[in-house]
Amino acid sequence: MSLDIKKTYKLFIAGAFPRSESGRSYEIRDKKGNFIANPAQASRKDLRDAVLAAKNAHSSWASATAYNRGQILYRIAEIMEGRSEQFVAEIMAMESVSSKQAQVQVRQAIDTWVWYAGWSDKISTIAGSTNPVAGSFFNFTVAEPLGVVGIVAEEKSSLLGVVLGLAPVLAAGNCAVLLASQKRPLSAITLAECLATSDVPAGVVNILTGLSDELTPHLASHMEIDGLDLSGVDGKSAAALRISSVDNLKRVHSFPSEKSPERILSFMEYKTLWHPIGV
Amino acid sequence: MSDFEYAPAPESKAIANIKKDYGLFINGKFTSSHNKKRFETINPANEEVLAKISLADEVDIDKAVKAARSAYVKVWSKLSGKERAKYLFRIARLLQERSREFAVVETLDNGKPIRETRDIDIPLSAAHFFYHAGWADKLEFAGFGDKPKPHGVVAQIIPWNFPLLMLAWKIAPALATGNTVVLKPAETTPLTALLFAEVCQQADLPPGVVNIITGDGGTGAALVKHPDIDKVAFTGSTEVGKLIARSLAISNTPVTLELGGKGANIVFEDAPIDQAVEGIINGIFFNQGHVCCAGSRLLLQENIHDEFLNKLQKRMSKIRLGDPLDKNTDIGAINSAAQLAKIHELSSSGQAEGADIWSAPCQIPNKGFWFAPTIFTGVTQAHRIAREEIFGPVLSVLTFRTPQEAIEKANNTPFGLSAGVWTDKGSRILWAGNHLKAGVIWANTFNKFDPASPFGGYKESGWGREGGRHGLGAYLKGAM
Numbered sequence: 001m002s003l004d005i006k007k008t009y010k011l012f013i014a015g016a017f018p019r020s021e022s023g024r025s026y027e028i029r030d031k032k033g034n035f036i037a038n039p040a041q042a043s044r045k046d047l048r049d050a051v052l053a054a055k056n057a058h059s060s061w062a063s064a065t066a067y068n069r070g071q072i073l074y075r076i077a078e079i080m081e082g083r084s085e086q087f088v089a090e091i092m093a094m095e096s097v098s099s100k101q102a103q104v105q106v107r108q109a110i111d112t113w114v115w116y117a118g119w120s121d122k123i124s125t126i127a128g129s130t131n132p133v134a135g136s137f138f139n140f141t142v143a144e145p146l147g148v149v150g151i152v153a154e155e156k157s158s159l160l161g162v163v164l165g166l167a168p169v170l171a172a173g174n175c176a177v178l179l180a181s182q183k184r185p186l187s188a189i190t191l192a193e194c195l196a197t198s199d200v201p202a203g204v205v206n207i208l209t210g211l212s213d214e215l216t217p218h219l220a221s222h223m224e225i226d227g228l229d230l231s232g233v234d235g236k237s238a239a240a241l242r243i244s245s246v247d248n249l250k251r252v253h254s255f256p257s258e259k260s261p262e263r264i265l266s267f268m269e270y271k272t273l274w275h276p277i278g279v
Numbered sequence: 280m281s282d283f284e285y286a287p288a289p290e291s292k293a294i295a296n297i298k299k300d301y302g303l304f305i306n307g308k309f310t311s312s313h314n315k316k317r318f319e320t321i322n323p324a325n326e327e328v329l330a331k332i333s334l335a336d337e338v339d340i341d342k343a344v345k346a347a348r349s350a351y352v353k354v355w356s357k358l359s360g361k362e363r364a365k366y367l368f369r370i371a372r373l374l375q376e377r378s379r380e381f382a383v384v385e386t387l388d389n390g391k392p393i394r395e396t397r398d399i400d401i402p403l404s405a406a407h408f409f410y411h412a413g414w415a416d417k418l419e420f421a422g423f424g425d426k427p428k429p430h431g432v433v434a435q436i437i438p439w440n441f442p443l444l445m446l447a448w449k450i451a452p453a454l455a456t457g458n459t460v461v462l463k464p465a466e467t468t469p470l471t472a473l474l475f476a477e478v479c480q481q482a483d484l485p486p487g488v489v490n491i492i493t494g495d496g497g498t499g500a501a502l503v504k505h506p507d508i509d510k511v512a513f514t515g516s517t518e519v520g521k522l523i524a525r526s527l528a529i530s531n532t533p534v535t536l537e538l539g540g541k542g543a544n545i546v547f548e549d550a551p552i553d554q555a556v557e558g559i560i561n562g563i564f565f566n567q568g569h570v571c572c573a574g575s576r577l578l579l580q581e582n583i584h585d586e587f588l589n590k591l592q593k594r595m596s597k598i599r600l601g602d603p604l605d606k607n608t609d610i611g612a613i614n615s616a617a618q619l620a621k622i623h624e625l626s627s628s629g630q631a632e633g634a635d636i637w638s639a640p641c642q643i644p645n646k647g648f649w650f651a652p653t654i655f656t657g658v659t660q661a662h663r664i665a666r667e668e669i670f671g672p673v674l675s676v677l678t679f680r681t682p683q684e685a686i687e688k689a690n691n692t693p694f695g696l697s698a699g700v701w702t703d704k705g706s707r708i709l710w711a712g713n714h715l716k717a718g719v720i721w722a723n724t725f726n727k728f729d730p731a732s733p734f735g736g737y738k739e740s741g742w743g744r745e746g747g748r749h750g751l752g753a754y755l756k757g758a759m
């Protein structure tokens with residue numbers, strides 16, 4: 001007989017898979033109480049490292065062509081497809097759902113990447129404009145990426161929630177620091193392994209596992225995070241996070257669990273440029 | 280050739296029919312405030328009292344919000360977009376008809392030159408109503424879904440730098456999208472908002488659709504906290520904007536904020552220098568520098584620094600400061616004693632921190648609040664005058680060597696409202712435009728505004744846009 005090789009679930013920061021600098025981990029168990037894994041328990045320092053990595057990656061990701069970003073997002077779908085069995089197994093273990101239900105979720109998650117891949121070079125056409133000002137000026141408005149977006153993903157469907165959070169943020173040209181579900185973090189880490197092999201530049205996505213009460217306040221107050229997706233935070237905790245996010249006027253949103261172009265535009269900023277017309 | 284002297288060309292005050300005192304405009308009528316408290320609004324150019332204004336308290340606010348709610352439920356939300364549009368067109372026309380009166384009253388109450396109120400503030404205000412009137416029956420085509428819905432009752436708080444224009448930026452889109460409004464004008468400049476209330480009466484706007492409550496900061500704070508407000512829109516300082524955002528974080532009431540700025544005006548070596556000098560002057564001295572998107576940091580490419588500064592100082596020496604009602608006047612009065620004190624304080628800090636000050640030689644009137652056009656050279660990025668919004672006619676001059684350095688310095692601020700780029704090279708304009716973190720970028724021009732053009736800031740300059748298709752989102756449910 002040969003023993004299984006069990007996986008060590010670690011963080012994903014700047015394209016690498018470190019353990020928490022704090023050396024901590026925590027246990028997750030299934031519904032019946034069986035041990036599943038010891039994911040890393042990220043610290044505030046890990047979060048700061050993740051934000052720094054995202055910040056450093058932003059200018060080249062934002063200035064990549066939208067066509068290029070679209071291809072990379074599509075590549076993520078391709079790589080996930082090959083790992084779908086592993087996603088199904090992890091979802092079944094964490095969420096105690098049937099294999100059929102898990103398969104549906106994986107299918108939806110992959111399709112979500114494909115959908116957003118196509119948006120990357122279309123969102124500006126839909127959202128931008130030329131503006132007929134009363135004067136001899138050419139005036140146009142474009143939608144630009146915001147910068148670094150913190151995401152607390154919705155955890156009911158742990159893989160789909162993560163993808164619904166990440167894909168629109170990436171399609172817009174933003175970088176992300178994603179906090180995985182405390183109870184169901186495995187999908188996020190396995191997704192990180194897909195991202196690491198999909199030509200997503202290091203630092204564009206950073207994924208932390210750990211205790212949400214410990215990490216979310218730092219996500220909300222960090223002055224280098226520009227936007228926050230609080231879809232995975234319940235109403236009462238969200239209010240406290242919104243208050244501390246005001247320190248640098250983060251753009252804070254929560255979304256229903258479905259894909260939409262609003263999820264892209266919520267983390268974009270409109271820029272308007274004027275230039276005189278003349279000979 | 281000898282210099283021509285300018286003879287005074289004052290606009291007559293006779294057209295301004297300012298009443299001795301004003302009530303609050305609630306449910307279509309002027310009513311006295313609950314506590315009978317009053318405050319005075321003065322002409323900052325001579326400190327004479329213009330009128331007594333009612334100070335609204337919680338009871339008045341509640342009355343105004345109830346009037347707005349009732350008007351929303353019973354009248355405004357039942358009206359078709361087509362009919363709402365007609366009211367807005369009427370208002371636009373009334374503003375045009377009474378434009379001279381509005382211009383004079385605005386100049387008296389604010390201190391800004393009549394040339395600006397006549398040519399910019401008032402015509403642009405009318406244009407905002409005209410533009411948004413056209414949207415009222417076309418909202419389903421604006422890209423916010425098939426059935427865009429208004430919020431309901433909107434609380435709006437506006438600043439003193441462009442009193443009527445800021446009112447128009449707030450009220451026109453709110454009404455076009457089907458909301459009703461409780462608006463609070465700034466404490467020091469309530470008069471044109473109260474004149475606007477008369478316009479609402481003349482337009483037969485249903486009572487309660489627009490309510491104007493006057494007061495101080497406490498009035499504004501109480502208004503945004505009223506539990507029956509569905510949306511808040513604020514223009515003012517970043518400090519107050521954050522207070523409002525925090526106070527609404529629990530209820531998660533939608534908020535749009537137009538806040539401060541520290542705009543960089545970048546002049547590259549190949550820029551048309553004379554045009555750029557005019558643009559820099561307009562960028563910082565327009566409206567006494569009381570402009571959130573003012574180009575208050577001048578970034579000069581190092582090799583043109585001396586030549587540019589020389590021309591800039593020469594041009595500044597020709598600026599005419601004085602009677603705001605004089606049609607020749609370029610720079611009027613600072614809006615209030617408090618603002619003047621703030622400008623003095625920051626200007627002193629510039630000297631204390633080691634920058635060199637130069638002010639244009641001009642005669643400062645004996646009465647009123649005045650500050651001569653001033654530039655600081657030798658400014659570093661660490662100086663307070665390079666970091667903090669002065670909101671006055673004070674320009675900080677910095678230098679750069681490479682385009683990359685210019686962008687880095689321009690973006691080195693928590694604000695992100697505006698920026699200017701001066702160069703003859705098209706590709707450089709678009710490159711700089713790409714990299715500047717600002718909501719509005721003027722290339723080879725500055726301080727241009729239009730109702731069709733979205734306005735608003737990145738980073739700590741605010742949330743959301745005003746104007747254009749994008750600005751409508753602020754007043755539609757779930758659309759910002």
